[in-house]
Amino acid sequence: MRRSCVLRDSGPQKENFEIFGGQFQSDYKEPCPQCAAVNWGITDEGRFYCKACHNVIEKTQDVISDEFAHNTKIQSISRGLKRKRGLDKGWQWYVCEGFQFILLKQAEALLTLGICSRLKDEVLCNFWRRYLQKSKQAYSKTLAHTRSRECAISENSSNGSEWPTDLEDLILDAPSSFSETEEFNFAAHSRSISSDTDASDTTSVRSGSLDGMSYLRPGQKGELLMSMPMTLAFCYMALLWMREPVTLVDLLRFVAGGHVPYLHVFDQFPEEMKLFGPDIRIFQVQSLPSYNGVFEKTHALAAFLDLTCFPPITEKCFLHPNILCIKYLMEANLPDELHNWTARVVKKTELGDVAFLRFDPIAKKRMVRYEVQAAALIVVVLKLLFLLDDRYEWLLSSFVGKRNKKNKEDTPWFDFRKWYKVMKSALDEAQKKVEEERARYPWKSEMPLFYSKENKWVVCKRKQMLVSLQQQFGKLVGSLQAVKKQNPSSFQFNWDEENTDMNCFLGHSLEGVMQEKGKSFTTVNPRYWLGTVKLCKKNGCCRHWRQNMKI
Known part of the structure; x- marks a missing residue:
């Protein structure tokens, strides 16, 4: 079980954490199963805890000496902090900020694959800003962060001038890059929302994000909500706009190979962004996206954003x-x-x-x-x-x-x-190789997820037991060398003439x-066989079809 606590003592008092039962705890030399460090202390319950990661294990200390100095000052880890620190609650964030973080990671992954750097800051970032404006989640006078109740707009954001409605004017006022947009939004929300409001505290109990509960409700007419497959629709639309040599099939293959983050991408969220309750249903996916699903979402997204005509695809373009x-x-x-x-x-x-x-x-x-x-x-x-x-x-x-x-x-x-x-x-x-990789794929996240406050400790306990069992079986089987992830390629088969096997x-x-x-x-061959369909030969026509004719 992992305790969320911080040791504030330092200097000579630090030795007091190591005294229990009249002796120093230097005899237990086993490494910590969580971080592999050998730096143990004793809790008030008599259990060992790691002072590096604060992981409490099941082993208890056997009292050897009966002599105990009652006037000795002993400090130990308590069962829980009476007052939670502000960091434990984390940031007050919106669902759109979580998807913005995911889009940033996916864009960076595409850049590592050789895509032009303009895709992130000039194309994908502008598409995202336009979506936030169209969905009234940002860059709008009337914000729609929550759909169950109306959000109050601060006086600083509505004094005099209105938000620009043109995309070009919007880009001039916005941050210059995707990374700066992410930092700007996180900082703005953490400053603008008061931590003393009861409504925010209530929302944080049920969901890690402020609008997680209302996000799962049926949306309004004409509203296009974000989802995990929608992030790939944004990426494919940006690739299509840039006319990059990456098709939708290639993008989905990179996702399946782990080269583009999609599954368990919320593990990379900052520690202050707590994922809880309904947020799990929004950001966690249990299957790989389908081609038709991402394709239809891309078409719907382009129509929702009212984008202009895409750049032409000439004979020199890869998509021709x-x-x-x-x-x-x-x-x-x-x-x-x-x-x-x-x-x-x-x-x-x-x-x-x-x-x-x-x-x-x-x-x-x-x-x-x-x-x-x-x-x-x-x-x-x-x-x-x-x-x-x-x-x-x-x-x-x-x-x-x-x-x-x-x-x-x-x-x-x-x-x-x-x-x-x-x-x-x-x-x-x-x-066969794809099926074997799919069977070995870790569908569950390494980070423990819980939907309610009641089952939090049960989930953490089960996760600790699972990790312990995996380590024990790993010792029995032996250390297996991790398979190095191969760099992705546009071709899945190598038909080399020098290869004698193929x-x-x-x-x-x-x-x-x-x-x-x-x-x-x-x-x-003088014919073209297509079941009951035959080419029309009338007046030299070869583009129309004549149905129900025998060949």
């Missing part, structure tokens, strides 16, 4: 389908020649137009799922070349396999069956599925 197709062709270990066909499909379907790829929240235009679009283009090209009807591609693979055996010196033709077996084995192995198909030829027709090459 031509560049994304190159990445996914390399990831899928497919021949390089397929990129020529994906580029032709992009040009034919006009999926690479700037007007189509550009996101415009004011026009209520839907966002493009860039990685899904690129993967779909590759599937369409594979169907154009190999039909993929579970018959044609296997017959073609038999023909290509015989040809490659006869002509081993020439450039090998792409064998669909061989590629399928290699990819199936690699995907199964990768999926077959690389990047340099294979598509001659087996191509035929020369005039001055150009066309596919051997």
Whole structure:
């Protein structure tokens, strides 16, 4: 059990803490299970406590000497402080400040991954300020910190001038960086809110934050409340605005790998920000976010902020389908020649137009799922070349396999069956590794969390027992070397030609599925199979579909 107390004595009086039963406590040399220090003292109950971290253990002192000096001044750790210090209650903070701290940590993590430094202070910080203004949590004349009762506005914040409504004017008056905004908000709230108000004390008992109770209630119409998946929506929206080479799939993969803080990020909160009661339901998550969930929240967030049209995505941008197709062709270990066909499909379907790829929240235009679009283009090209009807591609693979055996010196033709077996084995192995990592993932936080004041000591006691059992099992099993976290990469597979364990198909030829027709090459497969859907051939149209027709 950890006691929240501070030893105020120093100098010669410090030795009095070590006297109990007539002898000095220098015979117990076991390290502290909490901090591994060997610096023990005795409480008034006769138990050992660590003077470094104030951790009380179950071991008690055996009294050896019966002689006891009654006039000796003995000071010891009491069972509890009669008057709590102001630091024990912590800061009076709002939920939005907790999310602001999380956004700051996520932005710093993205910077360590190589993202441009402008993303934190120039893009993400301005999006956050605009959200605070739109939701009337800051930068507004009428603040809405609590939704169950009206908050009184101090006289200093409403004397004469109104808050600016334009984002550009808002940025000029605000701090210049995300870190300064965080420090400014924490300092402002700690000074402006009086510690003598009964309402604040009541709220602090039920929740660590001032508006934790009201935050879980149904929001007002048109209100977009913050949540943990919403923090990733802010990050993805900032990445999309900067046109960084990070897709939403990559961002979620970095979150799952622990490179971007998401799970248990509240463990990094300052010690003065106490997490209690309803705050746990707000900041604690028990699962990884889904792609569709973060995508929909990003679209709703951009509409809520009334953002202008995002920067255009040209052919030189990473999110353009031509560049994304190159990445996914390399990831899928497919021949390089397929990129020529994906580029032709992009040009034919006009999926690479700037007007189509550009996101415009004011026009209520839907966002493009860039990685899904690129993967779909590759599937369409594979169907154009190999039909993929579970018959044609296997017959073609038999023909290509015989040809490659006869002509081993020439450039090998792409064998669909061989590629399928290699990819199936690699995907199964990768999926098994992901499941093993997911099973070993510590879903519970290291910091003990409790919803009420009554079960606080029960939770702390259980946490102490759990830590003790883990240490005992660790001694039995032996010290295991911690697995070093690998640096994240945009590619999950390494199809190196020098690697003998895996077959690389990047340099294979598509001659087996191509035929020369005039001055150009066309596919051997004349059809495009899609179940009951067929291309419309009327007047040379190849962009419309005719339903319910047999192939």
